[in-house]
Amino acid sequence: MELTSSQRDALTELINIGYARAAAALSELTGHRISLEVPEVSVHPIPEITVKLQQLIKGEVASVNQVFSGPISGNAILLLDSEAALFLNRLLTDRPNMPELDGAAREVITEVGNIVLNACLGAFGNLLKIQVSFTVPSLQIESVQKVISSITVADRGLEYALVIHTHFHMRVNDVSGYLVIILGVTSLETLLLELRKWEARELG
Amino acid sequence: MNSAERITLPEPVSAPDSKNELALLSWIREFAPYGIITLDRAFHISIWNHWMEIHSSMRSEDVLGKDLLSLFPDLDERKLTLYFKRALEGESSVLSTALHHYLLALPSPLRETGGRHMLQTSRIAPLIAHGAVCGIVIVIEDVTQRENQAEILRQQHGRDEILSWALAHFLKTEEPRKTVRQLFFKIAEYLDFDTFFLYLRNIETGHLGLHTSGGVPADLERDLADCPLLGEAVKAPEIVVFHQVQTSLNPDHAVLKKAGVSAAIAIPLFANDRPLGLLCFATWSRESITAEESDLLRTIAQYLAIAVDRENTNLQLQNARMELSTHAQLLEMKVKERTSRLQETISELETFSYTLAHDLKAPVRGMIGYCNVLIEDFKDVLPPAANLIVQKMARTPERMEALIKDLLKFSEISRQEIVLSKVAIDPIIEDILTMRLPGVRQATTVILPLHEVRAHKTLLQQALSNLIDNAIKFVDTDAVPKITICTERVFHSSPSTRTGPLLFNSAESAELENIGAPDDAARLRIRIWVRDEGVGIPAEVHQKIFGIFERGPFAERYQGTGMGLAIVARAVQRMGGTCGVESEPGKGSRFWIELPSG
Numbered sequence: 155m156e157l158t159s160s161q162r163d164a165l166t167e168l169i170n171i172g173y174a175r176a177a178a179a180l181s182e183l184t185g186h187r188i189s190l191e192v193p194e195v196s197v198h199p200i201p202e203i204t205v206k207l208q209q210l211i212k213g214e215v216a217s218v219n220q221v222f223s224g225p226i227s228g229n230a231i232l233l234l235d236s237e238a239a240l241f242l243n244r245l246l247t248d249r250p251n252m253p254e255l256d257g258a259a260r261e262v263i264t265e266v267g268n269i270v271l272n273a274c275l276g277a278f279g280n281l282l283k284i285q286v287s288f289t290v291p292s293l294q295i296e297s298v299q300k301v302i303s304s305i306t307v308a309d310r311g312l313e314y315a316l317v318i319h320t321h322f323h324m325r326v327n328d329v330s331g332y333l334v335i336i337l338g339v340t341s342l343e344t345l346l347l348e349l350r351k352w353e354a355r356e357l358g
Numbered sequence: 359m360n361s362a363e364r365i366t367l368p369e370p371v372s373a374p375d376s377k378n379e380l381a382l383l384s385w386i387r388e389f390a391p392y393g394i395i396t397l398d399r400a401f402h403i404s405i406w407n408h409w410m411e412i413h414s415s416m417r418s419e420d421v422l423g424k425d426l427l428s429l430f431p432d433l434d435e436r437k438l439t440l441y442f443k444r445a446l447e448g449e450s451s452v453l454s455t456a457l458h459h460y461l462l463a464l465p466s467p468l469r470e471t472g473g474r475h476m477l478q479t480s481r482i483a484p485l486i487a488h489g490a491v492c493g494i495v496i497v498i499e500d501v502t503q504r505e506n507q508a509e510i511l512r513q514q515h516g517r518d519e520i521l522s523w524a525l526a527h528f529l530k531t532e533e534p535r536k537t538v539r540q541l542f543f544k545i546a547e548y549l550d551f552d553t554f555f556l557y558l559r560n561i562e563t564g565h566l567g568l569h570t571s572g573g574v575p576a577d578l579e580r581d582l583a584d585c586p587l588l589g590e591a592v593k594a595p596e597i598v599v600f601h602q603v604q605t606s607l608n609p610d611h612a613v614l615k616k617a618g619v620s621a622a623i624a625i626p627l628f629a630n631d632r633p634l635g636l637l638c639f640a641t642w643s644r645e646s647i648t649a650e651e652s653d654l655l656r657t658i659a660q661y662l663a664i665a666v667d668r669e670n671t672n673l674q675l676q677n678a679r680m681e682l683s684t685h686a687q688l689l690e691m692k693v694k695e696r697t698s699r700l701q702e703t704i705s706e707l708e709t710f711s712y713t714l715a716h717d718l719k720a721p722v723r724g725m726i727g728y729c730n731v732l733i734e735d736f737k738d739v740l741p742p743a744a745n746l747i748v749q750k751m752a753r754t755p756e757r758m759e760a761l762i763k764d765l766l767k768f769s770e771i772s773r774q775e776i777v778l779s780k781v782a783i784d785p786i787i788e789d790i791l792t793m794r795l796p797g798v799r800q801a802t803t804v805i806l807p808l809h810e811v812r813a814h815k816t817l818l819q820q821a822l823s824n825l826i827d828n829a830i831k832f833v834d835t836d837a838v839p840k841i842t843i844c845t846e847r848v849f850h851s852s853p854s855t856r857t858g859p860l861l862f863n864s865a866e867s868a869e870l871e872n873i874g875a876p877d878d879a880a881r882l883r884i885r886i887w888v889r890d891e892g893v894g895i896p897a898e899v900h901q902k903i904f905g906i907f908e909r910g911p912f913a914e915r916y917q918g919t920g921m922g923l924a925i926v927a928r929a930v931q932r933m934g935g936t937c938g939v940e941s942e943p944g945k946g947s948r949f950w951i952e953l954p955s956g
Contacts, residue, residue: 183457220450247456257504261454261479268452276449287448287491290481 157197164349165195169318172277176270183269184246193320197342203315204302210319211235216255217294217301218267222275224286226345230275231301232267239263255295264293274318282348314342393462393478393498396485399446401426404493413464413476413500430462441482445494450483455501467502477502517654520548524658532672534665539570542639545658546572549651551639553619555582558627558635561670566635578617595628597656601646614640623647625659629667637662708773715765722762725755757919764921767820768906771928776814778933780956783808783822783886786815787843790823798830798839805844809884810956817929818953821937822888824922825949829890831916832947842889851883852952854927855900855938882955883935891946900939926951 157165173190180188198206216239218232234242236255243259246266255263268291279286294301386394387407393414396405403426406418416429427433427442438461441451453461461480478498485493524541531537535558542554553573557566568583600606600622603614614622622640626633637659641647729752737745784804791799811818822843830839895903895910902908904927907920930937930951941947 224448243456256508257501258454258456258508261452262456265452265454265457268450272444272449272451276447279448285448287484287486288450290450290483290497291452 157195161346161349162195164353165316166193168277168281168349168352169193169195169274171281172274173270173320175277176273179269179273180266186245191321193318196317198315198317200302200313200315203317204299206317207233207298207302210317211298213297214295215298215301216260216263217296218264218271218291219294219304220268220271220275220291221289222286224279225284226278226282226286226348230271230288232270233298233301234263234267236295242266260293260295264291267291267293281352283351284348316345393464393496393500395426395496395498397426397442397494397496399491399493401442401494403429410498413467414462415465432463433461442494445482445484446491448484448486448491450481453478453480453482455479455505461496461498467500468506476500477505513650516548517650520545521654521657525661528661528665531665532669534662534669535569538662539572542570543572545655546639549639549654550641550644552642554637554639556635556637558666559633561673569635575617578613581613581616595626595631595633597626597652598624599647599652600624618642620645621647623652623655625652625655627659627663627666629663632667634663634666634670708769712766712769712773715762715769718762719759722755722759726752726759729755757917761919761921764919764925768921768925768928771817771820771925771932774817776817776932778812778814780810781813781815781818782810782956783818783845786819786822789819790826793823794826794830798826798841801830801839802826802841802843805842807845808843808886809845809847811884811886811953812956813933813935813953817933818951821926821929821951822886824926825888825951828922828949829888829892829947831918832890832892832910832912834893837892840891842887844887844889846885846887847955848883848885848952852885852936852938854931854936855904883952884955885950885952887948887950889946889948894943894945895939895941895947896943897941900941903939904937 170192173193177188177190196206211233212235214236216234216236220230222228222230239255240259243255243262246262247258271291272288275286275288278284294304387405390407390409392407393410394405394407395403395410398404402423403421404423406416406421408418411417421429427439433439436458438453438458441453444451455477458480460475460478461482462478464476464478466474466476477500479501480499481497483495483497484491485495524545527537527541528534538556542556546552546554553571555571555574556569558569559566568579571579571582574582600611600614600619603611603619603621606615617640619640620642621644622638625637627635627637637655639655729748732740732748733745733752740748784806787802787804787808791802826841826843829841833839893912899908899910903910904923906924908924909918909920913920926949927937930953933953935951935953937949937951939947939949
């Protein structure tokens with residue numbers, strides 16, 4: 155399914171508002187200025203999502219998964235390639251470079267994922283005037299394939315996935331990583347409906 | 359999914375199984391290996407499980423109903439209340455250890471090493487009932503032990519890194535003495551030492567002196583110059599650790615004490631049981647040094663000892679090489695000095711022999727003159743016997759004159775400055791034959807073409823004329839001399855028939871001889887043959903005849919001075935050539951001169 159360009163613009167703007175909040179939260183937490191680029195948004199039926207993701211991200215990924223529920227429910231997943239995950243951990247904790255993510259580093263990635271996902275989903279909730287609640291995030295390190303199967307196995311009747319991907323950019327040393335959020339939604343129609351309402355409010 | 363997530367999930371739509379729910383709640387309260395707290399919307403505590411009672415030393419009944427933020431006022435200071443507020447809006451949060459250390463300030467379970475507070479990973483989530491947020495659930499996990507282990511691993515990793523770095527450094531460097539200072543600064547920084555000093559033994563004297571130090575005040579460096587304090591550590595290959603130096607009463611520690619050192623470690627450097635020196639690290643602030651630190655430093659000291667030992671060996675080798683080279687230079691100088699003295703002597707001798715020969719000429723002339731006067735004017739006065747004696751006497755100075763003439767010639771050839779150039783042989787032969795009796799020209803056959811040579815014209819003429827004269831002279835009394843002159847090209851230089859040195863060998867010609875043979879070896883050479891059909895020469899005297907005053911086996915039959923061939927050999931030698939003879943008695947002689955091609 156293709157989004158119309160106005161729908162895509164509205165979604166991008168919506169998510170960008172969330173990202174701004176996430177970037178602010180990360181900057182505050184770390185003391186480094188962190189900026190997130192304007193994300194790209196697209197909608198795909200779940201079965202087609204693997205192909206899309208494999209284009210964006212390779213090998214093992216760290217995924218932070220948070221289930222949300224309310225009028226719009228689904229599964230929000232933040233994907234970081236392992237390099238970006240290691241880099242983020244190093245940047246945030248100032249610990250010596252470790253070749254693997256240890257326990258403490260996994261928690262850091264979980265917390266970062268939590269901040270970013272909360273920011274995005276919170277923005278959805280606030281702007282669309284709907285109540286959404288989230289589970290505590292969980293972190294896995296696995297292949298992209300496994301991440302996808304974890305969405306489909308959950309069997310929540312998810313049909314579509316909103317794929318939001320962006321570069322995050324640390325001003326302090328000009329290093330960027332890749333960040334992908336998959337928003338599995340049960341009812342895209344509901345989302346688009348709520349989106350139209352928001353647009354109307356914004357315009358009105 | 360963990361238990362925390364299960365709690366925060368929306369309530370199931372079906373009727374709750376109250377028995378199981380209660381059992382689960384009871385487990386959470388009594389046994390769960392996490393701290394679990396629930397708050398109402400005003401942050402008042404509603405559940406404080408057993409784990410929390412144990413770790414906070416606050417009993418459940420004492421905290422229930424109280425405001426969590428008032429029990430832990432630092433939550434607000436640390437801006438953590440924000441997460442509670444967000445939970446009331448439906449958001450869940452994770453607080454990682456690395457970024458926040460802990461949520462609630464609880465005492466550390468590892469009081470010795472784990473720091474002041476328990477390290478925690480916490481989760482703060484909304485509690486949802488009937489679709490609405492009714493409170494907050496907090497799950498706290500104690501990760502102190504895990505972080506402690508991770509810290510140990512990190513330290514191990516750091517130690518391994520510094521060890522492999524030091525090892526690589528010592529393997530790479532040729533001069534560990536020069537480069538070790540930078541290395542020790544890094545190690546001191548890593549191990550939190552304030553100062554280091556390295557004593558090394560002098561290779562020659564064995565004296566143990568301060569080689570390098572870091573972080574030592576200048577006045578103390580003077581005190582430490584001779585390693586006064588560590589006598590006990592130098593002898594045995596064992597590490598000595600000085601704890602609590604400031605309170606020590608040991609007089610040996612006085613210098614360390616004066617310097618304000620609180621703890622120090624001294625590691626003797628040994629390689630193959632040879633004591634090489636002593637490495638010390640010290641701190642101004644710490645009272646003791648751990649076993650891990652001393653293990654790490656021991657390994658680094660071993661690396662250093664091996665590197666220093668290697669450098670010592672190299673230095674000794676270098677010294678030996680230098681001594682050898684100095685010795686060789688000295689020898690060479692001596693040789694040069696002696697050669698120059700020898701050349702001076704030879705030159706003096708040459709001058710002397712020339713002067714002698716020259717000055718002898720006049721008295722000999724006188725003798726000849728007076729003999730002639732006696733023979734001509736007093737022939738009739740003298741008795742016949744006396745006449746005979748006077749006639750014999752007159753012949754002796756003639757011979758002496760011939761000898762002197764030849765000696766002068768030889769001497770001249772040795773002293774003369776020569777320049778080699780392209781010389782054609784035909785005109786030389788022609789000149790020689792012109793100056794001889796007409797019979798000589800008739801007896802001589804020249805086989806053309808005669809190849810040009812590189813020579814000095816006068817010397818070559820002298821040599822060839824001597825050979826031709828010999829060929830005419832040494833024939834049987836009634837025989838007619840027959841001479842053939844020809845040249846041939848040879849590709850390898852031949853050694854002279856006479857291989858020994860000739861007398862009166864001047865310095866100049868010695869140099870020429872040196873350049874002569876080997877450099878021209880590859881060059882085309884010309885051999886000039888002078889053949890006769892005379893009496894021939896027995897093989898055993900072939901060498902001898904080229905010597906000075908050497909006369910062949912027919913000395914009685916033929917007149918001569920014994921200088922002819924010596925002059926040939928000398929002249930040829932000075933032109934960088936060789937000469938020789940092939941001959942048998944009765945079969946004639948074939949003399950040759952070999953010179954570089956012109």
